[in-house]
Amino acid sequence: MEGRFRTAWAKGSSTRELAEALGSGVAVSLGKDWLNTCIAERVDLIVTGRMPSFEAVSIAMPIDVELDNLSSITAAIGGGPHSELAAHVTAALADAWLVPASLVTVCRNDAEKSEVQDRVRQLAADSGVDSVEILEAGSAGAILDTLDESSLLVVGAPGGSWLQRQFFGPGHRLAVKAPGGALVVRHAPPRAFHAVAQSSLVFGPQMNASEAKRLADAPVVPVAEDGRLVGIVRIAALADHPPEAEVQVAMEPPVSIDATEPAEAADDLRDFLDGGPVPVVASDGRLIGSIL
Structure with a gap:
């Protein structure tokens, strides 16, 4: 069965395991020539241990990920294309490992709630994730409170949204505090x-x-x-x-x-x-x- 992604991995057993899960069991090693490998294999997602300057393809970077006892996967949803990628990565991993998946976001007040709710529900429909949770809180730390010790957090890379600033801004590096580890994803548009x-x-x-x-x-x-x-x-x-x-x-x-x-x-x-x-x-x- 063709997977949601055509994946490649760079160095490390966890990056390879994640790449193969996202690629429905198939992933290629990048080697030294990332671009030509991506072109030859039509790679659209790279799993690597560091966030690279390479921008031709979307990136997924694990942080302290524990895969042995994984019980669920949660995507923290903000605004922008990184969150869309997070939703699809979450769905793909949940399908591969047969664990529950959910999309969770935070709104700070009632004025935001309707717009946030519509966006998250649309992402859930597009990605195939059934569970959606919208938290009213002043900090993205509320999302961490919903995770158990064996839950993987998927979150978009640093960007302009309030939620992403909460996870990666000074003093708010919540991604590294996720109890079961985090997978940081960065979207790149489809290339020719x-x-x-x-x-x-x-x-x-x-x-x-x-x-x-x-x-x-x-x-x-x-x-x-x-x-x-x-x-x-x-x-x-x-x-x-x-x-x-x-x-x-x-x-x-x-x-x-x-x-x-x-x-x-x-x-x-x-x-x-x-x-x-x-x-x-x-x-x-x-x-x-x-x-x-």
């Missing part, structure tokens, strides 16, 4: 390499025009040689050349987005490519694939 199709059509520059027109499944098709993008060809332009002509006679300069750009960057090229596939390349010009 995450969105490439499993297979997409690519022509070689020496292919003849008649064959290219027969195979074409889009108005514009990438052209690659030795694994590198060398151009694009508009199928309509091939009509101006004899059937035996090579694709390269109608080829235009390469157009692409970098593998680490946000996936939505492909939208900027849709019109220019007549709605055809958007080539995605690594920093060395190697063609990774196309976003359809």
